[in-house]
Amino acid sequence: MKVGSNLEKVLTSGYFAATGELGPPKSADPGVIRHKASLLKGYVDAVNITDNQTAIVRMSSISVGIMLLQLGLEPTIQMTCRDRNRLAIQSDLLGAAAHGVKNLLCLTGDHQRFGNHPTARGVYDLDSIQLIQMVKTMRDEKKFACGEEMDVEPRFFIGAAENPFADPFDYRPYRLAKKIAAGADFIQTQLIYNVPKFKEFMKRVCDLGLHEKCYILAGVGPIKSVGMARYMQTSVPGMDVPEEIVARLKGVPKDQVRKEGIKQCADIISEIREIPGVAGVHVMAIEWEEAVPEILELAGLLPRPKV
Amino acid sequence: MIKAQQKPIAEIKALIAPYHRILILGCGTCVTISFAGGEKEVGLLASSLRIASAMEGQDKIFAEATVQRQCEWEFIDAVAEQIQQADAVLSLACGIGVQALAERYPDKVVLPGVNTTFLGMAVEHGVLVERCRACGDCILGLTGGVCPIARCAKNLLNGPCGGSQNGKCEVNPELDCAWQLIYDRLARLGQLDRLAALMPYKDWSKDYDGGPRKIVREDLRL
Ligand code: SF4
Numbered sequence: 373m374k375v376g377s378n379l380e381k382v383l384t385s386g387y388f389a390a391t392g393e394l395g396p397p398k399s400a401d402p403g404v405i406r407h408k409a410s411l412l413k414g415y416v417d418a419v420n421i422t423d424n425q426t427a428i429v430r431m432s433s434i435s436v437g438i439m440l441l442q443l444g445l446e447p448t449i450q451m452t453c454r455d456r457n458r459l460a461i462q463s464d465l466l467g468a469a470a471h472g473v474k475n476l477l478c479l480t481g482d483h484q485r486f487g488n489h490p491t492a493r494g495v496y497d498l499d500s501i502q503l504i505q506m507v508k509t510m511r512d513e514k515k516f517a518c519g520e521e522m523d524v525e526p527r528f529f530i531g532a533a534e535n536p537f538a539d540p541f542d543y544r545p546y547r548l549a550k551k552i553a554a555g556a557d558f559i560q561t562q563l564i565y566n567v568p569k570f571k572e573f574m575k576r577v578c579d580l581g582l583h584e585k586c587y588i589l590a591g592v593g594p595i596k597s598v599g600m601a602r603y604m605q606t607s608v609p610g611m612d613v614p615e616e617i618v619a620r621l622k623g624v625p626k627d628q629v630r631k632e633g634i635k636q637c638a639d640i641i642s643e644i645r646e647i648p649g650v651a652g653v654h655v656m657a658i659e660w661e662e663a664v665p666e667i668l669e670l671a672g673l674l675p676r677p678k679v
Numbered sequence: 680m681i682k683a684q685q686k687p688i689a690e691i692k693a694l695i696a697p698y699h700r701i702l703i704l705g706c707g708t709c710v711t712i713s714f715a716g717g718e719k720e721v722g723l724l725a726s727s728l729r730i731a732s733a734m735e736g737q738d739k740i741f742a743e744a745t746v747q748r749q750c751e752w753e754f755i756d757a758v759a760e761q762i763q764q765a766d767a768v769l770s771l772a773c774g775i776g777v778q779a780l781a782e783r784y785p786d787k788v789v790l791p792g793v794n795t796t797f798l799g800m801a802v803e804h805g806v807l808v809e810r811c812r813a814c815g816d817c818i819l820g821l822t823g824g825v826c827p828i829a830r831c832a833k834n835l836l837n838g839p840c841g842g843s844q845n846g847k848c849e850v851n852p853e854l855d856c857a858w859q860l861i862y863d864r865l866a867r868l869g870q871l872d873r874l875a876a877l878m879p880y881k882d883w884s885k886d887y888d889g890g891p892r893k894i895v896r897e898d899l900r901l
């Protein structure tokens with residue numbers, strides 16, 4: 373056990389993990405957090421809090437993480453390389469750890485061009501792999517990026533993201549290996565709709581023995597409408613939404629689409645559970661958090677283990 | 680070479696508005712090759728400004744000149760007299776040329792007529808692309824001769840981001856993903872194993888983060 377977070381305990385005990393996601397508001401309203409937290413509490417092993425997702429300014433991931441701790445949920449904070457240089461990242465992480473945050477997802481971050489401040493300067497002092505390495509060095513060697521030592525180190529269960537559907541496809545498992553070599557303890561994948569392609573990716577991952585070196589959580593998420601499915605299919609970089617996913621939603625009456633989306637998500641989870649090497653699922657239902665308990669119930673993942 | 684683009688005419692007009700005698704000064708090197716500020720562009724810009732000035736009932740006087748390189752003292756001194764006669768110099772050189780003029784002629788108003796855009800090359804006639812950001816610590820030897828600092832939108836050092844698809848960059852689908860290019864080159868060279876090595880944190884102090892840079896070659900000083 374490296375840090376003893378609930379997520380780490382669930383995974384090391386061999387349970388199939390289920391984590392959720394919470395998108396902070398574009399305002400200073402703590403009520404939104406309380407409401408969303410109440411929808412997820414007790415249904416997931418940890419809750420990811422996005423860090424200015426899609427480069428849109430929102431309440432900070434760390435501050436929401438602290439609120440979740442107070443509300444009795446386990447947070448996984450996110451940290452991107454887009455907005456902070458190595459000084460800012462390290463100081464924020466010291467603070468997060470001092471507040472009791474134990475899980476951290478390290479990301480490069482969506483380019484500022486896609487967000488609501490497209491003229492901002494992007495930082496990118498480090499890339500996500502260097503960020504992982506820096507956090508690991510802080511935790512395991514008690515050293516800052518510059519090599520200086522510290523008394524009390526921040527202890528994080530280190531997560532990283534991987535998109536099995538991006539190009540070059542052949543390189544993706546090796547990139548995963550690089551993240552693990554840098555220090556990733558767990559991986560969250562991009563949303564999976566193309567299960568056969570993900571299976572192929574996982575086969576390669578297992579051939580390299582990577583599933584034994586870190587926990588791989590498959591990203592899943594319900595689709596609300598046919599329009600959203602089409603949008604994800606055509607306009608989101610790095611997303612792979614096969615036609616049958618859209619067709620299934622199209623095949624039901626309009627007022628049934630949301631219900632079908634939830635069922636479809638649960639079915640994908642059941643398929644993914646059968647794939648060797650997958651240690652859990654990460655359910656991303658941003659602005660639709662109330663769907664999460666139903667999805668997990670349908671997928672047979674409730675109640676969550678007490679560890 | 681340094682690539683530049685002429686500023687919009689409205690912006691140029693606003694810049695020169697307070698002045699009467701204006702010298703439009705081109706440069707015969709980089710901006711000539713990028714079709715932004717050579718002799719030809721000086722002529723074209725002077726004609727449009729003359730017409731605009733006449734139509735708006737002003738009587739501005741535009742002189743034209745082009746030197747071989749605006750970033751070297753001896754070349755700008757060749758037009759010292761014309762510079763002295765002007766109220767303002769509208770330079771069509773890169774930002775280096777503009778500053779060379781400002782430094783050499785401390786009492787003269789010097790205005791930029793182009794936006795200095797990047798260090799790059801023409802890949803086909805009329806298509807200019809960025810290739811280098813002068814980071815001060817070249818890593819092309821590790822990346823198959825393709826620069827991830829200048830050509831990856833997030834200057835990633837350890838492989839492609841999750842948005843690389845069909846060889847294109849997620850940030851600008853008109854551009855190739857630098858990491859796809861690096862991957863393909865290393866594959867051809869039989870050096871894919873290089874991608875396994877973790878690239879150390881970059882030393883940005885050699886880039887502009889270390890403050891303005893200076894090279895002193897003692898062996899060459901007089
Ligand atoms: S690594 Fe630096 S010096 Fe080399 S091409 Fe790229 S930006 Fe230029």
Ligand code: SF4
Nearest residue numbers: 831840848849856857
């Ligand atoms: S798509 Fe390629 S070039 Fe564009 S940001 Fe990602 S890795 Fe860099």
